[in-house]
Amino acid sequence: MDPARVIEGLRTIYPADRVLVRPAELAPYESDALTAFRARPVAVVLPQHRDEVVATVRWCYEHRVPFVARGSGTSLSGGSLPVPGGVVIALNRLNRILRLDPEERLAVVEPGVVNLEVSRAAAPYGLYYAPDPSSQPVCTIGGNVAFNSGGAHCLKYGMTSNHVLAIEAVLADGEVVRFGGESQEEVGPDLVGLFVGSEGLFGIALEVTLRLVPRPEAYRTVLAAYRSLEAAGDAVARVVASGILPGAVEIMDRLSIEAAEAAVHAGYPQDAAALLIVELEGEEPEVEAELKELLEVVRASGAYEVRLARDEVDRQRIWKGRKSAFSAVGRLSPDYLVQDGVVPRTRLGEALAEIERLSRRYGLRVANVFHAGDGNLHPLILYDGRRPGELERAEELAGEILRLCIRLGGSITGEHGVGMEKRHYLAEMFSEQDLRVMRRLREAMDPGRIANRGKMFPEAQETAALRTA
Amino acid sequence: MSVANPVLRPADVASLQEAVREHPSVWPRGAGTKTALQPPEGAVVLDLSQLRGVVDYDPQEFTFTALAGTPVREVEELLGRHGQYLPFDPPLCGAGATLGGTLASGLSGPGRYRYGGVRDFVLGVRFVDGEGQLVRAGGKVVKNAAGFDLAKLLVGSLGRLGVVAELSFKVFPAPRARRTIRVDRSDFEGVWEVLRALYTSPFDPEAADLVPPGTVWVRVAGRPESLAARVRRLLDFLSHGAQVVEDDGARVWEEAREFRWVPSGWTLVKVPVTPRRLPELERELGRGDSRRWYSAGGNVAWVAWPGDVSPLAAVLDRLGLRGLRVLGPPGPPFVGRPELDGFGRRVKQALDPLGRFGPYA
Ligand SMILES: Cc1cc2nc3c(=O)[nH]c(=O)nc-3n(C[C@H](O)[C@H](O)[C@H](O)COP(=O)(O)OP(=O)(O)OC[C@H]3O[C@@H](n4cnc5c(N)ncnc54)[C@H](O)[C@@H]3O)c2cc1C
Numbered sequence: 001m002d003p004a005r006v007i008e009g010l011r012t013i014y015p016a017d018r019v020l021v022r023p024a025e026l027a028p029y030e031s032d033a034l035t036a037f038r039a040r041p042v043a044v045v046l047p048q049h050r051d052e053v054v055a056t057v058r059w060c061y062e063h064r065v066p067f068v069a070r071g072s073g074t075s076l077s078g079g080s081l082p083v084p085g086g087v088v089i090a091l092n093r094l095n096r097i098l099r100l101d102p103e104e105r106l107a108v109v110e111p112g113v114v115n116l117e118v119s120r121a122a123a124p125y126g127l128y129y130a131p132d133p134s135s136q137p138v139c140t141i142g143g144n145v146a147f148n149s150g151g152a153h154c155l156k157y158g159m160t161s162n163h164v165l166a167i168e169a170v171l172a173d174g175e176v177v178r179f180g181g182e183s184q185e186e187v188g189p190d191l192v193g194l195f196v197g198s199e200g201l202f203g204i205a206l207e208v209t210l211r212l213v214p215r216p217e218a219y220r221t222v223l224a225a226y227r228s229l230e231a232a233g234d235a236v237a238r239v240v241a242s243g244i245l246p247g248a249v250e251i252m253d254r255l256s257i258e259a260a261e262a263a264v265h266a267g268y269p270q271d272a273a274a275l276l277i278v279e280l281e282g283e284e285p286e287v288e289a290e291l292k293e294l295l296e297v298v299r300a301s302g303a304y305e306v307r308l309a310r311d312e313v314d315r316q317r318i319w320k321g322r323k324s325a326f327s328a329v330g331r332l333s334p335d336y337l338v339q340d341g342v343v344p345r346t347r348l349g350e351a352l353a354e355i356e357r358l359s360r361r362y363g364l365r366v367a368n369v370f371h372a373g374d375g376n377l378h379p380l381i382l383y384d385g386r387r388p389g390e391l392e393r394a395e396e397l398a399g400e401i402l403r404l405c406i407r408l409g410g411s412i413t414g415e416h417g418v419g420m421e422k423r424h425y426l427a428e429m430f431s432e433q434d435l436r437v438m439r440r441l442r443e444a445m446d447p448g449r450i451a452n453r454g455k456m457f458p459e460a461q462e463t464a465a466l467r468t469a
Numbered sequence: 470m471s472v473a474n475p476v477l478r479p480a481d482v483a484s485l486q487e488a489v490r491e492h493p494s495v496w497p498r499g500a501g502t503k504t505a506l507q508p509p510e511g512a513v514v515l516d517l518s519q520l521r522g523v524v525d526y527d528p529q530e531f532t533f534t535a536l537a538g539t540p541v542r543e544v545e546e547l548l549g550r551h552g553q554y555l556p557f558d559p560p561l562c563g564a565g566a567t568l569g570g571t572l573a574s575g576l577s578g579p580g581r582y583r584y585g586g587v588r589d590f591v592l593g594v595r596f597v598d599g600e601g602q603l604v605r606a607g608g609k610v611v612k613n614a615a616g617f618d619l620a621k622l623l624v625g626s627l628g629r630l631g632v633v634a635e636l637s638f639k640v641f642p643a644p645r646a647r648r649t650i651r652v653d654r655s656d657f658e659g660v661w662e663v664l665r666a667l668y669t670s671p672f673d674p675e676a677a678d679l680v681p682p683g684t685v686w687v688r689v690a691g692r693p694e695s696l697a698a699r700v701r702r703l704l705d706f707l708s709h710g711a712q713v714v715e716d717d718g719a720r721v722w723e724e725a726r727e728f729r730w731v732p733s734g735w736t737l738v739k740v741p742v743t744p745r746r747l748p749e750l751e752r753e754l755g756r757g758d759s760r761r762w763y764s765a766g767g768n769v770a771w772v773a774w775p776g777d778v779s780p781l782a783a784v785l786d787r788l789g790l791r792g793l794r795v796l797g798p799p800g801p802p803f804v805g806r807p808e809l810d811g812f813g814r815r816v817k818q819a820l821d822p823l824g825r826f827g828p829y830a
Binding site for chain 1: 528532585608616630668670698699702739743
């Protein structure tokens with residue numbers, strides 16, 4: 001559709017100052033945290049009320065104009081990359097916590113609410129919102145829902161999907177639907193479970209009901225240093241096998257330790273080839289008992305230094321280093337790609353060794369900082385986009401890592417989603433038949449194929465499949 | 470059902486697919502322990518009892534994959550030998566409940582209080598869709614965000630979106646010791662307050678059920694060396710009327726999981742609810758003949774009802790609630806508001822375009 005007509009149409013819904021069209025205004029929306037890709041939308045709209053979102057979707061459907069919902073644009077898989085010629089619906093202004101009900105342990109929020117804000121609002125009641133992506137000070141609940149985002153503390157209590165009770169959404173053809181409820185139990189098919197992780201392909205979440213949990217009485221955070229990354233990887237299997245159920249089990253390798261140390265002075269042992277962070281949480285007597293065993297297991301696993309966070313300040317410092325690792329590693333290199341494939345936990349050591357080998361073969365540095373307890377790798381592939389061919393090489397290396405994960409019986413993504421980045425690999429993990437059913441579902445919600453077009457499923461392949469259907 | 474339905478017992482996944490392709494109306498059945506859920510007239514019953522067995526279990530991974538007709542009990546015994554368990558107390562396992570049936574009916578027992586229910590532990594499925602195709606979704610690893618989460622979608626789908634053939638679950642290390650505390654108060658309001666205080670506290674029990682008129686059952690689980698201290702603190706918190714039960718409470722949890730408290734011939738309905746609404750529900754239902762057992766910290770009301778359930782449906786309707794028929798005489802699955810919303814209808818249409826698996830209503 002002619003851009004001028006799109007803009008004209010959007011201006012029937014929004015005042016002029018909430019329809020961004022000038023190149024300088026559009027620039028910040030042209031890419032997300034997968035910076036290797038850019039695309040210019042015709043316009044970015046800034047709804048302040050859900051009705052505006054609904055009206056926009058309906059208008060887009062009527063005119064077959066593609067749209068992309070956007071929270072804070074921190075997607076690492078290109079999920080919020082605009083569709084050229086389409087509209088970006090930026091949801092940051094829909095950032096109200098509509099209801100916080102401590103007795104029922106739930107919060108009803110608009111999609112643009114920032115993850116950490118929910119926990120902040122719940123804190124006075126001794127509650128918090130459990131999923132904690134490292135981007136939680138900026139990423140939105142809408143983005144979390146779209147990607148089923150995780151974080152360091154998913155081992156015990158799960159991902160976003162395990163914490164969403166109900167959703168109101170506008171489907172991609174404009175119908176507003178509501179599913180789920182306030183109870184943690186449901187009857188009938190788990191529609192919330194289907195919507196969470198659908199990567200914006202079904203439509204836009206307008207209102208999300210979240211489950212809150214009581215803040216644990218006690219935390220104990222253990223930091224262990226290893227002489228090799230593989231040894232740290234193997235230690236994870238030992239911790240898991242011991243029967244302790246930690247809240248978090250994280251690993252950082254030498255490159256990320258150095259980077260984090262330089263960026264935020266986390267106080268990590270500087271000579272370590274790998275650090276293991278294990279956090280216990282729960283009732284005080286239980287955590288104390290678990291700690292005893294954990295320390296034994298960790299010491300027996302070949303750690304040459306084992307530290308216990310002295311107090312909450314110390315604990316926060318440990319986590320700050322871990323959670324700022326991506327951006328810290330980013331300072332080591334002009335560009336990076338993050339993969340987030342998953343491998344069975346017993347194969348972690350093997351996977352890490354293979355990644356190291358690949359890194360040498362491709363001549364590209366790879367930093368590892370990841371959710372080890374879940375087997376969820378996060379290799380950061382460092383490259384310089386200004387050097388010809390280096391991005392392509394980085395992508396090729398990324399592809400090899402994804403295939404490695406599939407080969408080991410894992411997944412191409414644990415929490416960052418398929419997005420536009422991994423869409424070509426979905427077909428290596430799932431059969432044509434599996435994907436056909438997924439496409440059919442997408443088609444049912446988005447008959448015009450306008451919601452986040454080109455994400456998750458490659459567009460050409462998608463069209464081919466539709467022809468044969 | 471007065472008219473007997475033809476029954477097929479596919480011996481493998483391929484024959485299951487074939488059976489789906491060959492019949493316009495099919496209805497999967499595990500062990501048939503959810504007696505109120507019966508096939509519609511004329512539907513061919515696909516008895517999954519032959520699709521049985523654990524196909525993959527590496528204790529070090531804390532995950533397993535099994536065929537849908539595998540009895541939960543069998544899985545529990547296997548896991549137990551390795552100090553692991555499915556924390557959500559899958560119901561009716563003593564009666565023979567299968568893994569597939571547990572998923573498809575979306576039922577979890579008292580243990581769902583601490584770590585979540587069946588939806589929170591399923592990792593992946595292979596299922597047969599309405600065109601007879603075998604579809605895989607999710608995976609076998611504990612974390613996976615690739616593709617749509619159809620494994621979760623099938624939780625509670627009642628066989629109406631597809632026939633589950635195989636499932637993968639994550640499991641947790643089993644607590645090595647347990648204690649049960651019972652708290653008695655003179656009236657419902659009293660125990661309800663106890664439950665609510667516990668619900669928002671940092672105490673971390675494994676289960677918390679309220680049984681009218683005046684008892685809350687709390688199960689504490691964990692390491693033997695810390696259990697006594699934890700129980701002591703909890704007793705203090707729960708204050709008067711709280712006491713540790715002699716036999717570790719195994720009997721009461723078994724009664725809850727197997728619904729032994731439901732008089733035979735009565736209808737058992739699962740009603741999702743929230744803790745705050747229990748008194749309201751109790752006021753409406755407490756007058757009549759029904760029996761109630763509130764589980765998962767007050768997130769589910771199990772209601773046992775004698776005879777015709779339409780008065781119950783009316784109550785639920787009035788309160789904006791909806792229930793699922795589980796035990797007792799067969800009938801339509803939902804009690805109260807029966808409709809799927811627009812999203813659910815589209816899902817149904819996409820997965821079962823020919824309507825082989827029957828409607829929800
Ligand atoms: C430094 C850093 C650290 C990170 N750490 C983690 C981590 O630990 N764990 C993790 O899981 N992720 C992590 N991420 C990835 C990212 O933060 C998450 O994917 C997050 O959920 C994205 O939120 P957002 O608001 O930025 O969404 P966006 O990037 O704006 O959008 C993400 C996707 O959601 C869709 N979307 C947005 N809002 C809606 C809505 N209301 N309805 C439907 N679809 C919508 C978009 O179309 C897009 O496809 C990290 C990213 C960075 C940059």
